[in-house]
Amino acid sequence: MSTLKVDGIRSNSATSDAITLADNGTCTANITNNLSNRNLIINGAMQVAQRGTSSTSTGIKTADRFQILNANTDNFAFTQKQVTDSPDGFGNSYEIDVTTAESVLAADEYSLVRTTLEANTLQSLAFGTSSAKQITLSFYVKAYQTGTYASSIFIGDSGRAYTVNYTINQSATWERKTITFAGDTSGAIANDNGVGCYINWHIAAGTDYTSSTAHKNQWATFANASWAHGQTVNVLSSTDNYWKITGVQLEVGSVATDFEHRSYAQELTLAERYFEICAGGSVEYVSATGGYLEDVVQHRTVKRANPTVTLISSSENFTQSISAVGGDGNSKIYQSALRANNAVLSGGIYYYYGRFSADSEL
Amino acid sequence: MYKKIANETRSKKDGTTETIVIEAITRISDGAWIPFDEGNKDYQKYLEWAKTNTAEEAD
Numbered sequence: 001m002s003t004l005k006v007d008g009i010r011s012n013s014a015t016s017d018a019i020t021l022a023d024n025g026t027c028t029a030n031i032t033n034n035l036s037n038r039n040l041i042i043n044g045a046m047q048v049a050q051r052g053t054s055s056t057s058t059g060i061k062t063a064d065r066f067q068i069l070n071a072n073t074d075n076f077a078f079t080q081k082q083v084t085d086s087p088d089g090f091g092n093s094y095e096i097d098v099t100t101a102e103s104v105l106a107a108d109e110y111s112l113v114r115t116t117l118e119a120n121t122l123q124s125l126a127f128g129t130s131s132a133k134q135i136t137l138s139f140y141v142k143a144y145q146t147g148t149y150a151s152s153i154f155i156g157d158s159g160r161a162y163t164v165n166y167t168i169n170q171s172a173t174w175e176r177k178t179i180t181f182a183g184d185t186s187g188a189i190a191n192d193n194g195v196g197c198y199i200n201w202h203i204a205a206g207t208d209y210t211s212s213t214a215h216k217n218q219w220a221t222f223a224n225a226s227w228a229h230g231q232t233v234n235v236l237s238s239t240d241n242y243w244k245i246t247g248v249q250l251e252v253g254s255v256a257t258d259f260e261h262r263s264y265a266q267e268l269t270l271a272e273r274y275f276e277i278c279a280g281g282s283v284e285y286v287s288a289t290g291g292y293l294e295d296v297v298q299h300r301t302v303k304r305a306n307p308t309v310t311l312i313s314s315s316e317n318f319t320q321s322i323s324a325v326g327g328d329g330n331s332k333i334y335q336s337a338l339r340a341n342n343a344v345l346s347g348g349i350y351y352y353y354g355r356f357s358a359d360s361e362l
Numbered sequence: 363m364y365k366k367i368a369n370e371t372r373s374k375k376d377g378t379t380e381t382i383v384i385e386a387i388t389r390i391s392d393g394a395w396i397p398f399d400e401g402n403k404d405y406q407k408y409l410e411w412a413k414t415n416t417a418e419e420a421d
Contacts, residue, residue, distance in 0.1 A: 304401065306397040308396045310393065310395070311393055326395045326397045
């Protein structure tokens with residue numbers, strides 16, 4: 001039996017140790033491929049698209065948890081899509097496809113892709129303390145236009161932001177980008193169900209959003225003028241243009257580990273905390289005139305907040321229409337119900353069923 | 363744009379009735395049921411709208 005005594009193990013071509021050994025008999029390892037539950041992003045592989053796979057509207061309409069936001073654009077039209085074009089090892093990506101160009105970008109115009117993280121999922125970052133952790137964002141991106149793009153993180157509770165740039169080197173080619181952000185010792189994130197942070201990928205930004213370096217490569221109070229500093233590409237400029245992303249991962253630490261693949265079922269359950277398609281129905285015998293029909297539908301996943309409930313479709317064998325209604329928010333059960341809007345008119349056997357959405361997005 | 367939801371009267375098994383105050387509002391465009399929960403972004407939008415507008419009365 002022999003013991004190898006070293007303080008670190010490092011590749012000949014690396015600048016830092018892969019394994020650092022401490023004098024208390026423990027070690028720290030930068031392992032890139034086998035840690036579970038490290039990805040703070042939900043639906044980073046764009047597998048889940050409960051609302052549909054294509055939309056010409058802003059907001060979350062296709063891949064769950066991801067959306068496009070625009071401001072002041074007067075010509076720009078687009079389709080946001082969940083598509084199958086993706087790097088090896090992935091099945092989907094999220095695409096912004098320009099269908100009408102914004103050929104001249106005014107100073108106050110912007111467009112960005114965003115995912116929003118809930119505050120209580122970010123407590124491990126220890127932001128606002130002296131122990132604030134570095135975080136690393138990695139993603140695969142593909143676009144028609146090469147050049148410099150901006151990405152930014154905005155912390156909801158502190159109002160602080162951090163903007164970085166990344167470069168797309170080759171047109172129409174999947175490239176993996178990794179960006180490490182310093183920990184923010186000043187801006188705490190409340191341990192609640194509100195907005196923790198916005199992660200933005202800017203795809204076009206007028207000069208109102210690019211003229212300041214206030215929070216470029218550092219945490220500082222958010223400033224409009226610094227939001228997309230360095231963004232030189234205008235994806236909106238031509239209908240030839242598109243921008244696609246997948247494999248999005250945010251993790252604690254300075255190393256971009258391999259993308260943590262989760263199953264569709266896992267991602268769906270995580271996404272359902274914010275949006276869920278529910279279905280319910282009933283066959284009921286009503287013995288007297290004036291019977292009242294209602295069927296409680298328990299959500300599969302407890303919602304972040306009491307959700308907005310919207311009927312998608314229904315079918316019934318009586319003349320009263322069906323509504324989807326919310327439950328008792330104070331109970332924290334977050335169940336909803338399908339009901340006939342008025343009493344049925346006579347005794348008999350009635351059936352009805354319906355689908356509805358329960359939306360508690362941030 | 364928004365419409366109030368009428369309170370409901372429900373009969374209890376002891377023969378008495380109770381009034382259920384519905385803490386939600388309806389968005390007219392799609393019939394969505396929006397709960398009075400400040401964590402709900404649709405309710406936040408309603409509150410912003412209600413600063414200068416008034417919801418329609420319930421049926």
